[in-house]
Amino acid sequence: MGPVPYLWSGEKWRDFYYRIAESGHVDAVTLGEVVCSKRDHFTRPFLPQVIERLTAAGKSVAVASLALVTLEREAAQTRRLADVPQLAEANDLSALRVLAGKPHLVGPFVNVYNGATARLLAKRGAIRICLGPELPAASIASIISGAPGIEFEIIAFGRLPLAISARCAHARAKGNTKDNCQFVCGDEPDGLDVDTLDGQPFLTVNGVQTMSRHCQVLLGDLPALVELGVTHLRLSPQDCDMAAVAEIFAEVRDGRVCPEEGIAKLKIVYSAAPYSNGFLHGAPGMNWVAA
């Protein structure tokens, strides 16, 4: 389970992870605020109890770094990751420096486009890398075979992180600036729709982050991912029953349910966005390529 990308209330966030703790289908959880440091105080008070609950349930827990670090306060927060007892996931080059020499994860915001980079990171202590969204299968295969000895994770479900900015488009859309944002991104727990002028669904704004409008669904591609050597499937939280999503992915992975049926079941759990899997197939990311 990847970190919640959206701003949810502390209580909603806590209850979400309590439910995940009860799921038998989630093995590892990476959590923490990745998108915007201003949101941190919403969830921080609940972090210890959530980590405790997940750990007690047998989940492997990791704490993620911010994706974009510019302020001194953000840099300090990143440095503190060196001291957390859990694994940390680096999402910025600064976190890679801070975590060097101790086992850590690398998140999808660090650019790993080839096996040589993955080897370099492994030498510095990376034990698992979640690859960025835009890589096609051919690249994934080459990266994995080029860096034996570490594990690889792919975003198999959820809106994809496409870009991050110093500017907050979410606050701007509501007439605010980033510095006086009033946390309006919390009004859209599943992101704010961006359509073209002709009304075609296009992108999603989530605070300073721009995400895909489509929800990546790699259910039909699971055998191919195994073949490529992918060891972990990342489910990126949407505002829906993510334990049910995990169950569907586990069923399809284990061959108990065929991909078509899995997708049909998934549409009942999460229908707020069209599905896509184009990046994996070397196509535009928003495309759907039938298996």
Place this chain on the structure above:
Amino acid sequence: MELICPAGTPAAFREAVEAGADAVYCGFRDETNARNFPGLNFTREELRQAVAHGHAQGVHTYVALNTFMRAGHEDLWYRAADDAVAAGADAVILADMALMDYVSSTYPDQRLHVSVQASASNVDAIALLVESFGAKRLVLPRVLTVPEIANLARNVDCELEVFAFGGLCVMAEGRCSLSSYVTGQSPNMQGVCSPASHVRYREDGPDMVSELAGFTINRFGKDEPAGYPTLCKGRFHIADDDGYAFEDPVSLDVMEHLDALRSAGVTALKIEGRQRGKAYVAQVVSSLRAALEAPKEARAQKLTQLHRLSEGQRTTAGAYEKKWR
């Protein structure tokens, strides 16, 4: 401060040298650099000639190899680095850590600059690249305010280069997959953003509509200044309103902050625009050179013509001013 100028063609290179560049940056005719546009860039031979021409005039040549190496095809990038070094490049501008590793271990004497595409925006990130690869200079992403840049300059062990004029990425550079989400091609992988092959312009009554891969990116009324059909500067429907969701069609201009950047300890000012014509290069470089050498009060007058060359015929100081966020 040094003036670092763009060249997409040998003709533009000569114009930049003529107009007062301290260094000119350019790339090869392939996906090893982030301006991999049709008809643009340098052959190996053209680069050798450019470097020689620059050296004869006391001007440096930087070679941008600032895309990320495609897995399984890394040789294309390694050979490009070999050839840039062999051609006498005064610096190579790199984004991929594995390519930095290759250059720093194979050519320890080669000057290595870190591209904006590497997205190093803080002290620790920069230190990582300096310590690991011996980076001598870092091009800062356009996400920082002038005081933040000053703070960085005090705390890092390398030179800093900042974008002063030209195209403006709204998103943190090197971390944007908007283009590939819509077209399948991205700056990081293919060296293109919103590629021309996917762009169409359509007249609709008095309006001009720009489309990318069949999606409407903008609609310009009669005589309304236009911009590139880049995704982040399109007009969209968001929160019950039609407008520029991310940024207007506009170019960057931070010449107003020249003194602040100088006293912040910035080493070099970069002009964006390898995709622009030689006429643009000549005009922007000579104007900025004149402004750099003019007393503060005469500076604005040297730059009055430049907004007409800009996207939407407008400029902004972007993230350099806090209010932009």
Place this chain on the structure above:
Amino acid sequence: MLLPRPLSLTIDKLPVALVQRVVNQAFHRALQQHPDLFDRLGNEANKRFCFAPTDLDFVFLVHPESKFIHTFRKAAQPRADASIAGPMLTLLALLEGRIDGDAVFFSRSLSVTGDMEAMLALRNALDDCSFDLPRDLAAMAGPLALPFRRIAEVIRHRALKGMA
């Protein structure tokens, strides 16, 4: 800057065949002097480009690979892969790389349609070519080469002042 009205009216009255002859000669002469043009065009040399001066009644269709240029009346609407429309002097200034195509496009005095990859390749190829039409074409005027070049340079100088 538009062509002066009396001039454009006069040109419009010329027979297509005559315009074609002059344009064809100029085109071939220019190509001879700038063979490097094709190198940058690459595969895009095989596209058909239409140049449509908004202040004239003619359009010019160019197929670089076969070194072919053809003149049409506007009404004929020849099929092209990529088209560019703007004032004649702006198109000539672009051909010489004396103005920045993007800037003219931003100002809306130029419109482009069709295959943008081809158009961009052509723009970049031309930009690197250092065409100098008064110089390159002066020889066509035979004994009048020198006055031709002088007059053409004066016209260009005035036109560019209007565009800069």
